[in-house]
Amino acid sequence: xxxxxxxxxxxxxxxxxxxxxxxxxxxxxxxxxxxxxxxxxxxxxxxxxxxxxxxxxxxxxxxxxxxxxxxxxxxxxxxxxxxxxxxxxxxxxxxxxxxxxxxxxxxxxxxxxxxxxxxxxxxxxxxxxxxxxxxxxxxxxxxxxxxxxxxxxxxxxxxxxxxxxxxxxxxxxxxxxxxxxxxxxxxxxxxxxxxxxxxxxxxxxxxxxxxxxxxxxxxxxxxxxxxxxxxxxxxxxxxxxxxxxxxxxxxxxxxxxxxxxxxxxxxxxxxxxxxxxxxxxxxxxxxxxxxxxxxxxxxxxxxxxxxxxxxxxxxxxxxxxxxxxxxxxxxxxxxxxxxxxxxxxxxxxxxxxxxxxxxxxxxxxxxxxxxxxxxxxxxxxxxxxxxxxxxxxxxxxxxxxxxxxxxxxxxxxxxxxxxxxxxxxxxxxxxxxxxxxxxxxxxxxxxxxxxxxxxxxxxxxxxxxxxxxxxxxxxxxxxxxxxxxxxxxxxxxxxxxxxxxxxxxxxxxxxxxxxxxxxxxxxxxxxxxxxxxxxxxxxxxxxxxxxxxxxxxxxxxxxxxxxxxxxxxxxxxxxxxxxxxxxxxxxxxxxxxxxxxxxxxxxxxxxxxxxxxxxxxxxxxxxxxxxxxxxxxxxxxxxxxxxxxxxxxxxxxxxxxxxxxxxxxxxxxxxxxxxxxxxxxxxxxxxxxxxxxxxxxxxxxxxxxxxxxxxxxxxxxxxxxxxxxxxxxxxxxxxxxxxxxxxxxxxxxxx
Ligand code: PEP
Ligand code: MG
Numbered sequence: 158x159x160x161x162x163x164x165x166x167x168x169x170x171x172x173x174x175x176x177x178x179x180x181x182x183x184x185x186x187x188x189x190x191x192x193x194x195x196x197x198x199x200x201x202x203x204x205x206x207x208x209x210x211x212x213x214x215x216x217x218x219x220x221x222x223x224x225x226x227x228x229x230x231x232x233x234x235x236x237x238x239x240x241x242x243x244x245x246x247x248x249x250x251x252x253x254x255x256x257x258x259x260x261x262x263x264x265x266x267x268x269x270x271x272x273x274x275x276x277x278x279x280x281x282x283x284x285x286x287x288x289x290x291x292x293x294x295x296x297x298x299x300x301x302x303x304x305x306x307x308x309x310x311x312x313x314x315x316x317x318x319x320x321x322x323x324x325x326x327x328x329x330x331x332x333x334x335x336x337x338x339x340x341x342x343x344x345x346x347x348x349x350x351x352x353x354x355x356x357x358x359x360x361x362x363x364x365x366x367x368x369x370x371x372x373x374x375x376x377x378x379x380x381x382x383x384x385x386x387x388x389x390x391x392x393x394x395x396x397x398x399x400x401x402x403x404x405x406x407x408x409x410x411x412x413x414x415x416x417x418x419x420x421x422x423x424x425x426x427x428x429x430x431x432x433x434x435x436x437x438x439x440x441x442x443x444x445x446x447x448x449x450x451x452x453x454x455x456x457x458x459x460x461x462x463x464x465x466x467x468x469x470x471x472x473x474x475x476x477x478x479x480x481x482x483x484x485x486x487x488x489x490x491x492x493x494x495x496x497x498x499x500x501x502x503x504x505x506x507x508x509x510x511x512x513x514x515x516x517x518x519x520x521x522x523x524x525x526x527x528x529x530x531x532x533x534x535x536x537x538x539x540x541x542x543x544x545x546x547x548x549x550x551x552x553x554x555x556x557x558x559x560x561x562x563x564x565x566x567x568x569x570x571x572x573x574x575x576x577x578x579x580x581x582x583x584x585x586x587x588x589x590x591x592x593x594x595x596x597x598x599x600x601x602x603x604x605x606x607x608x609x610x611x612x613x614x615x616x617x618x619x620x621x622x623x624x625x626x627x628x629x630x631x632x633x634x635x636x637x638x639x640x641x642x643x644x645x646x647x648x649x650x651x652x653x654x655x656x657x658x659x660x661x662x663x664x665x666x667x668x669x670x671x672x673x674x675x676x677x678x679x680x681x682x683x684x685x686x687x688x689x690x691x692x693x694x695x696x697x698x699x700x701x702x703x704x705x706x707x708x709x710x711x712x713x714x715x716x717x718x719x720x721x722x723x724x725x726x727x728x729x730x731x732x733x734x735x736x737x738x739x740x741x742x743x744x745x746x747x748x749x750x751x752x753x754x755x756x757x758x759x760x761x762x763x764x765x766x767x768x769x770x771x772x773x774x775x776x777x778x779x780x781x782x783x784x785x786x787x788x789x790x791x792x793x794x795x796x797x798x799x800x801x802x803x804x805x806x807x808x809x810x811x812x813x814x815x816x817x818x819x820x821x822x823x824x825x826x827x828x829x830x831x832x833x834x835x836x837x838x839x840x841x842x843x844x845x846x847x848x849x850x851x852x853x854x855x856x857x858x859x860x861x862x863x864x865x866x867x868x869x870x871x872x873x874x875x876x877x878x879x880x881x882x883x884x885x886x887x888x889x890x891x892x893x894x895x896x897x898x899x900x901x902x903x904x905x906x907x908x
Pocket of ligand 2: 724764787
């Protein structure tokens with residue numbers, strides 16, 4: 158736009174603001190505004206449509222169309238030019254509106270006199286709340302600047318519509334969203350149910366001042382805010398704190414890409430020159446981005462737009478400040494694009510009922526924390542943030558990976574009933590917590606916990622588990638921005654021992670690589686990361702790193718039993734080499750006068766099928782075995798454990814897996830070496846039943862599984878299961894699972 162154009166635009170905005178601020182009836186003010194716009198733009202018609210409940214756009218004010226059409230002319234979203242502007246949340250410019258395929262003639266308006274037309278959406282928080290349109294008698298085109306200028310006016314007008322003086326406030330903010338319940342599908346990151354109130358992790362920014370007096374000072378504010386956002390991002394990434402782990406690094410990259418970009422900065426600058434404040438300009442650009450996001454299907458473009466939207470939100474917060482609307486409700490369902498583990502921990506757990514993320518994956522660190530806190534969590538809920546607002550009622554059914562926004566009463570009732578049943582069940586399990594896990598036929602079963610944070614180590618006391626069967630040390634490494642030194646590892650492992658109060662803890666050495674990456678451990682990208690440079694392979698190639706970890710474990714176990722196991726061993730020799738490194742650390746500790754552990758047990762994880770063919774040699778070397786059934790199944794069937802397409806294809810109770818487990822359990826028993834199963838199957842009732850029948854006496858699982866599995870153990874006669882396993886030995890895949898499931902149902906087990 159030219160300088161004269163900007164000056165004109167600023168003058169118009171100022172006059173609109175004066176009219177809007179004047180006393181009197183809101184409808185009269187809207188009439189005056191459309192008159193002003195028509196005069197200023199030299200349009201024959203200027204009309205304002207407001208979105209009402211039921212997705213209807215109603216003509217609220219016009220200069221040029223017949224006055225009797227006001228409040229009479231109504232069209233649905235998606236009907237005619239106006240309806241399409243609202244449906245796509247994008248401007249429409251038509252040289253000849255009559256030839257527009259979706260044109261809808263409304264005779265009462267007298268619009269047959271006008272040929273050309275331009276409509277822009279009136280947006281608030283990225284949602285359409287109305288349409289502003291210009292019409293001309295002659296067929297003419299509209300320049301891009303004219304569209305921009307009308308969009309700017311629409312921003313200011315949005316305030317009048319949203320003020321609640323024209324229509325009821327609940328309608329004013331409505332799009333189809335307020336009227337209709339919505340369902341979103343995602344991916345379960347932690348199962349569970351919740352009924353609650355939506356809370357946006359980044360609250361919407363409320364802009365109090367739309368029109369600015371002095372564009373120069375607004376441009377300076379914008380520049381200062383951009384610098385400050387950049388500094389904050391830099392600091393976040395440099396800081397050795399948990400938050401950095403969750404903050405997408407891409408945001409910073411996007412920032413670097415766009416900070417000097419004309420398309421982003423340039424458009425905000427232009428909006429400021431057109432008369433908006435810096436924050437209103439940022440919001441205008443954000444509105445546009447949201448509209449594009451709704452339409453974008455290309456994954457790369459979507460990703461970029463989401464990053465840019467995130468960045469613009471940060472800028473808005475910087476410019477206008479974001480206040481959380483009141484305290485956190487006590488039934489909060491948190492909505493975020495993504496969250497870092499520490500950001501999640503910042504929320505009051507007692508008020509947090511569920512978390513919904515637009516991104517996130519089962520292996521994300523925040524999902525691990527959610528499981529530790531037992532907060533239901535859904536990920537990959539696409540576009541949830543485009544539709545949710547602070548305070549919306551929400552139902553989360555994380556087990557079925559669904560979120561219901563503004564749910565119908567029946568949905569609420571159903572979920573409430575399911576929650577009551579779940580709570581009753583939890584109480585039943587709690588009542589059993591103090592009973593030793595002994596089967597009906599008198600076999601004592603050791604129930605252990607899998608954990609990776611101090612937080613879930615505390616569950617040992619709550620669940621009365623017999624100790625920690627798998628402490629995944631990599632989790633603590635993953636949520637840090639830098640490699641933790643020996644001292645901080647030592648203090649963490651000491652705390653773990655303290656938290657479990659003398660019960661046994663099995664530390665697993667670092668199992669990174671594959672899907673578990675450390676931001677500070679640089680490795681070349683691999684074609685097949687699950688089969689690549691990971692776990693003990695890294696440890697043996699970087700013995701100094703592994704030794705540091707073993708040193709910390711030795712020191713933390715002073716005077717206590719140290720139990721260590723190594724992940725992803727494929728050859729007995731690897732186990733021997735790893736064990737030797739531990740021996741060196743024990744020797745050095747003794748030489749340095751460090752109090753030694755009272756006892757040392759060294760175990761091997763069985764995750765790689767090759768070990769099944771080295772058992773006689775392996776069993777002589779180890780103090781115990783721990784079966785990582787997640788990886789063992791994945792490698793036995795060559796089926797990616799994280800790929801949902803393969804989720805149901807390979808059964809962990811199929812004959813090959815059962816045979817592998819039987820061999821392992823029998824070999825360990827014959828050698829009198831303890832064997833634990835610590836993969837997910839140990840915590841799933843049907844699989845656990847099979848494991849009990851196979852003679853496994855040690856199961857390690859997540860905290861939520863301890864109650865149900867204890868109940869199962871108490872009700873099971875393992876001789877029955879042993880018989881069934883022999884009877885159905887070698888049966889086709891799926892058969893054994895059905896047999897065991899029927900057995901459970903017939904005896905009322907697992908209820
Ligand atoms: C497993 O593979 O079963 C296991 C327990 O290890 P992780 O799930 O940490 O790979
Ligand atoms: Mg594993």
